[in-house]
Amino acid sequence: MLDTTPATAVTQVLTDLNTALSKADPAAAAALFETEGCWRDLASLTWNIKTMEGPDEIAAMLTAQMAQIKPRGFTITPGELAEDAGSFQQAWIDFETETGRGHGHIRIRDGKIWTLLTTLKELKGHEERKGTTRPMGAEHGVEQGRKSWAETRAEETAQLGYDVQPEVLIIGGGQGGIALGARLRQLGVPAIIIEKNERPGDSWRNRYKSLCLHDPVWYDHLPYLPFPANWPVFAPKDKIGDWLEMYTRVMELNYWSSTTATSAKYDEVKKEWQVHVTRDGKDVVLRPKQLVLATGMSAKANWPKFPGQDIFKGEQQHSSTHPGPDAYKGKKVVVIGSNNSSHDICAALWEAGADVTMVQRSSTHIVRSEPLMKHGLGSLYSEEAVAAGVTTDKADLIFASIPYRLLPSFQKPIYDTIKAEDAAFYAALAKAGFMLDWGDDGTGLFMKYLRRGSGYYIDVGASQLIIDGKIKLKSGSDVDHLTETSVVLKDGTELPADLVVYATGYGSMNGWAADLISQEVADKVGKCWGLGSDTTKDPGPWEGEQRNMWKPTAQEGLWFHGGNLHQSRHYSQFLALQLKARQVGLPTPVYGRGAVHHLK
Amino acid sequence: MLDTTPATAVTQVLTDLNTALSKADPAAAAALFETEGCWRDLASLTWNIKTMEGPDEIAAMLTAQMAQIKPRGFTITPGELAEDAGSFQQAWIDFETETGRGHGHIRIRDGKIWTLLTTLKELKGHEERKGTTRPMGAEHGVEQGRKSWAETRAEETAQLGYDVQPEVLIIGGGQGGIALGARLRQLGVPAIIIEKNERPGDSWRNRYKSLCLHDPVWYDHLPYLPFPANWPVFAPKDKIGDWLEMYTRVMELNYWSSTTATSAKYDEVKKEWQVHVTRDGKDVVLRPKQLVLATGMSAKANWPKFPGQDIFKGEQQHSSTHPGPDAYKGKKVVVIGSNNSSHDICAALWEAGADVTMVQRSSTHIVRSEPLMKHGLGSLYSEEAVAAGVTTDKADLIFASIPYRLLPSFQKPIYDTIKAEDAAFYAALAKAGFMLDWGDDGTGLFMKYLRRGSGYYIDVGASQLIIDGKIKLKSGSDVDHLTETSVVLKDGTELPADLVVYATGYGSMNGWAADLISQEVADKVGKCWGLGSDTTKDPGPWEGEQRNMWKPTAQEGLWFHGGNLHQSRHYSQFLALQLKARQVGLPTPVYGRGAVHHLK
Secondary structure, X not given: OOOOOHHHHXXXXXXXXXXXXXXXXXXXXXXXXXXXXXXXXXXXXXXXEEEEEHHHHHHHHHHHHHHHHOOEEEEEOXXXXXXXXXXXXXXXXXXXXXOEEEEEEEEEEOOEEEEEEEEEEEEOOOOOOOHHHOOOEOOOOOOOOOOOHHHHHHHHHHHEOOOEOOOEEEEOOOHHHHHHHHHHHXXXXXXXXXXXXXXXXXXXXXXXXXXXXXXXXXXXXXXOOOOOOOOOOXXXXXXXXXXXXXXXXXXXXXXXXXXXXXXXXXXXXXXXXXXXXXXXXXXXXXXXXXXXXXXXXXXXXXXXXXXXXXXXXXXXEXXXXXXXXXHHOOOEEEEEOOOHHHHHHHHHHHHOOOEEEEEEOOOEEEEEHHXXXXXXXXXXXXXXXXXXXXXXXXXXXXXXXXXXXXXXXXHHHHHHHHHHHOHHHHHHHHHOOOOEOOOOOOOHHHHHHHHOOOOEEEEOXXXXXXXXXXXXXXXXXXXXXXXXXXXXXXXXXXXXXXXXXXXXXXXXXXXXXXXXXXXXXXXXXXXXXXXXXXXXXXXXXXXXXXXXXOOOOOOOOEEEOOOOHHHHHHHHHHHHHHHHHHHOOOOOOOOOOOOOOOOO | OOOOOHHHHHHHHHHHHHHHHHOOOHHHHHOOEEEEEEEEEEOOOOOOEEEEEHHHHHHHHHHHHHHHHOOEEEEEOOOOOOEEOOOOEEEEXXXXXXXXXXXXXXXXXXXXXXEEEEEEEXXXXXXXXXXXXXXXXXXXXXXXOOOOHHHHXXXXXXXXXXXXXXXXXXXXXXXXXXXXXXXXXXXXXXEEEEOOOOOOOHHHHOOOOOOEOOOOHHHHOOOOOOOOOOOOOEOEHHHHHHHHHHHHHHOOOOEEOOEEEEEEEEEOOOOEEEEEEEXXXXXXXXXXXXXXXXXXXXXXXXXXXXXXXXXXXXXXXEHHHOOOOHHHOXXXXXXXXXXXXXXXXXXXXXXXXXXXXXEEOOOEEEEEHHHHHHHHHOOOOOHHHHHOOOOHHHHHHHHHOOOOOOHHHHHHHHHHHHHHHXXXXXXXXXXXXXXXXXXXXXXXXXXXHHHOOOOEEEEOOHHHHHHOOOOEEEEOOOEEEEOOOEEEEOOOOXXXXXXXXXXXXXXXXXXXXXXXXXXXXXHHHOOOOOOOOOEOOEOOOOOOOOOOEOOOOOOOOEEEOOOOHHHHHHHHHHHHHHHHHHHOOOOOOOOOOOOOOOOO
């Protein structure tokens, strides 16, 4: 291939792909891939979030889908250049299907496709109105009895949920619900977001006062309205809260705050939900076609059970309800757990003058923020990336273009580098008794996040307090029981306590479905999150995508949405398009929905 | 010059300019300009907003300023290409002064400078923190007793204006005050904005309900946080109100709503103002160094005096307080005046079913919105301009780069084109009795705006109602008097009326200074706005810039800020930098402050 330019190599493969597809020849299309080649699709060919691994899976998918979907016109994206990346060539690509337009990314090695990403960009005839097609706002010309924008909006607000039923009900008004709500609004899908708190952003405001985002600003943008250039790298929780509140307002979302859902039931005949919600103290029955649980993959608190919790005379809190350190100056606090929340809470308590002990029950992955930003995110999400033309949209797609099967091999070298660079730091932590790990296979933080959503701390200072003994550490032993005044560990250590904080994480999101709908439906859809990697807290078999997230589940009309700001932004696009397609009755043949192997 | 590239031509002139400046030779620098050449400076060399016309004025300015300002290093902006524009070459330029960095634009004809724009971009050592220098947000590391962002912000809010005095007090919290407040915040200048209304944005919300921006979205962005791509072309007033409210919050402005200023006095010894304000019913004394009147160039209502106003039994309103048409269905309404507000109000009243008559007292310039967007703004502020790389910042500077002496010759062809294209429309209006004009010299809408801020309507539908006789028109006669039940014109026509709306425009902003400070100070600073073009409502002598706007006035520490969203965005930059320089004690030798020729 030495005499071939990247553009020629990519164009040749895309031409062959178009030919195979036009001849309805899945085998020929699959033969364009390497043996290890992967095709990742976000809702464009599979109406699912799905990775096909190897030619056989690719041929099977095409055999099932191509007649209805009619994928075609694969081409290098106009205005973009194919690149030689050393061992492979890569390019941004466009294509279309019978009902939509797609965008994606391709990597080619030795003339064969190594990775192919296809994503649904928009539905034909249902494009978002922006740029040249943005609304006029003022309707020029005059018309008797015409309503103003404010009157029209007030009428919509008064009617939706009462006289007019929403197509989609989103339960949970954090960043996930808000980002999805914004996309649905732009697509013209009537939606209501319900949120138990008083104001948008309260899910951040109500957390412990020292909380700041651990992800940097470039990773955190919401759709449509990026943070301004003066926005801090790591935004404080209240500032994010204010942003979410204002975003909800200017994006004109139908956001019902101080509202809780009490029950939901799917009517298989009418193909709609009946959801009871309590708004301002009054029961309202909503009948949406689609129900999205955006209650947070970190919101269903795991409250561990220990003997003696009933007789303990001090306070007990889950990390999600810990109010912050102000009331605990001079008090003895025991924090159970050793992940992000535990570290943040311990540090804030120490700052406020509490006597704080962290109980580390199992090993934890620690990465300091600076090297993580530099090595882990810098090439995609940083000021340097922006300067190099890697917009947030491009960064999201580049990250998405690496199939989860391959991602560990991309991630491990990053953490090997960090481990070497920060060797003295890790030695000091180990010397303090802290049990460290790098994930079962040494692939670090992102893989832990994707597999189990836990097991790490992005260090912004607490580790030094542990090294210095300012946060006391008890590691290697679990809680045995509580007495009236203390926490007693299995090794016999007794830790006197005025307050016990359970920083013990969160359960699977299908637990929300059990609470709201039924245990039967929760079991039918099964566990959310995790890749099936057969590593700690992510049991196999291999799924290749995060279970149940942003895609059809075993329960018709039930969807899960969540994750960090990056995922809320990126995946809300595909979830919104799936919901739009159903609203307008486009065919959405779902390919390869995973079987349920785990209930929680 | 045929064998010269644009880059060579521009570089040669800039090199010669640098040489002349380094030799402290104003005459040599001035000799680089054409006889008709102009140098427009926005706060970088003159610490003023000032255009020097012709080599003599340029030499005089350099003679006065160059020793202190030390302008140098003029160069084509890195990353930008000089362009051949047919009859001239042009380029973006950078330069520096002793205290600042500048940006600008140059046009060259036959090797001589035709136009030179120099603007102050930032002050050395006082750069805004954005992009790579944005704040971290989370302070990594831990520290006992540390305050959170919310606590720090709450403390600032509680102290500023009471325990801590603001450097700058901005009176008026509309788009002007808000844009300036945002810039000052980014520059670290403590400032308070006071606003009589309850909420940011109310100055828009409180206007007549059909009001939409007549300027398109690309022209209307605020600093730092552009509108998203889905924002309507012509935003409805309430939507702009919501945006301003959101912006004020997320930009962390110290915005005192429901607050009015009752008096202000300058202490020449202490060099500070003493301003009494009423906040939530309580008197607060503020002692800012700088006082900015951002009360709006369209806010000091002109309420005309006619005999019989005291006996008229119906309602009388100024356009600025007209609540909208809802209460006037079936009522007889007479609207005095024929500019934007009059047309909007008449159309909304007709839509609501009122019997409405417009009294046109003098000729009016009418342009339909579509051709105005296409011919008047399209090359700078449109989706097409954005696609062609003309960002809002560039558009602002291109517009600023044309000295006001030359602007009419750039504007007239636009309106000649529109007049020809829309000939049938204008004929129909004339046939309906409407008195049309195109400005004294046929230069159209922008020149009218810059010269007098009035005299036109951007047609979004009302003109057709006049053509069709749905809005009744009485033109060519002024009001003589009111009776108990009617308006009587000088030609004897009697117009029965339940409501009279005076859409009679606004007075000069120095009227605010008279109300707040004293008539003496108002007279000392003189008229605001207008170029001294010696055309209707813009008496000479020629000023070459808008009087008193965004630059030092005859009253130390008193500044005027206002105009449309474009001007609020663009000129707030230079006003903010002038205020910052004074806060930190940089030398700011002001060159060429205009004499006062008119009191209002």
